[in-house]
Amino acid sequence: MKKATYSDRSIVVDILTQAFSMNKSVNYTVGGKVKRIRRLMEYSFDLCYRSGEVYLSDEKAACILFLDPEKRKKTSLKTILWDVKLAFGAIGILNLRKVLYRENLVQKHHPKHRMRYLWFLGVHPSQQGQGIGSALLDQTLNLSSLPVYLETSTLKNLPLYERFDFSVYQKLDLPSYQLYLLKKDPTPTIC
Template sequence: MSGALKEKERIVQILLEAFERNKSVNYICCNDGLRYQRIRLLMEYAYDVCKKYGKVYLSDNKNACALILLPAKKTFSFQSIIWDIKLVLKVIGLNHVRKVLRREQEIKKHHPKYPFFYLWFIGVLPSQQGSGNGTSLLQQVLNDARDMGLQVYLETSTLENLPWYKGFNFKIYGELDFGYRFFLLKKS
């Protein structure tokens, strides 16, 4: 297995374990007998998109990762269309597309019109949470965003994560309701 493929597999595994019970992720993935596989495919999709249109981070000890999207760099391509079709068919499910599209439109209404760093996913293996891996990785992400002169935006449905983000001076600038509380945060 090549180094790039090993990196992708490790990152997908970290995110799968870290987000398996996440309300927002489970809202997107059709909740059926294939939920675990659907979450894996969602994380593969996010990895591919961020590898092409953003940044991918893996901690030195390979226990934490982050996926950053740079929306200003995202352009139309046939590859991205194929990824989106696969996402609809294999992750969301045709019966849930409208619901998920409405959710994504509502979120994007709150994003800035200028270039920004979008922290799509940051995850730590559950067995390693609380050991500083996520903190070190988030600091690296914030340093890169600062060096590029970009604000960092993210969303979370995990109430327990809010104090951690606030410790990095993220501010809640909005809250949405999708049947669960969904917080919009930014750091200037």
């Protein structure tokens, strides 16, 4: 595993675009068009690179993006431009209202304390099922003493996250899918 640099951006975006092309939550957000999914992943990389952490597996077949919500709160002209580009170039004006509704709903269930937010974990489709994503998740979970939160709309991902001590703390029924909110408390250190 390595911490991604900005020169890894296209690799990360390619992995995520392909890995999430059929994802219900992502398609709800951007309308299912590959071009829009790519723009969402570009935005996600840029934001996590600035306000979080981005990691790549050694074979560059998997990536994981963590966002630090506290750092995300820091607004700049650059982040405003990214948000506008996301709204117009990826989400689209017609989808904006439903996406903002969903994001507000999710935010209501997030904790008020510091946390790490696992935004995306993606494995290139040709490499899925080989344990690469699990290994990357395992390597990155203990890099912080903060609890980790995430959402998934993919039922088959629940057993993976449960193996890493995540638990579902809320299930949201959205118009075309269910969204599972999960958390993992930090592993206590033994002195």
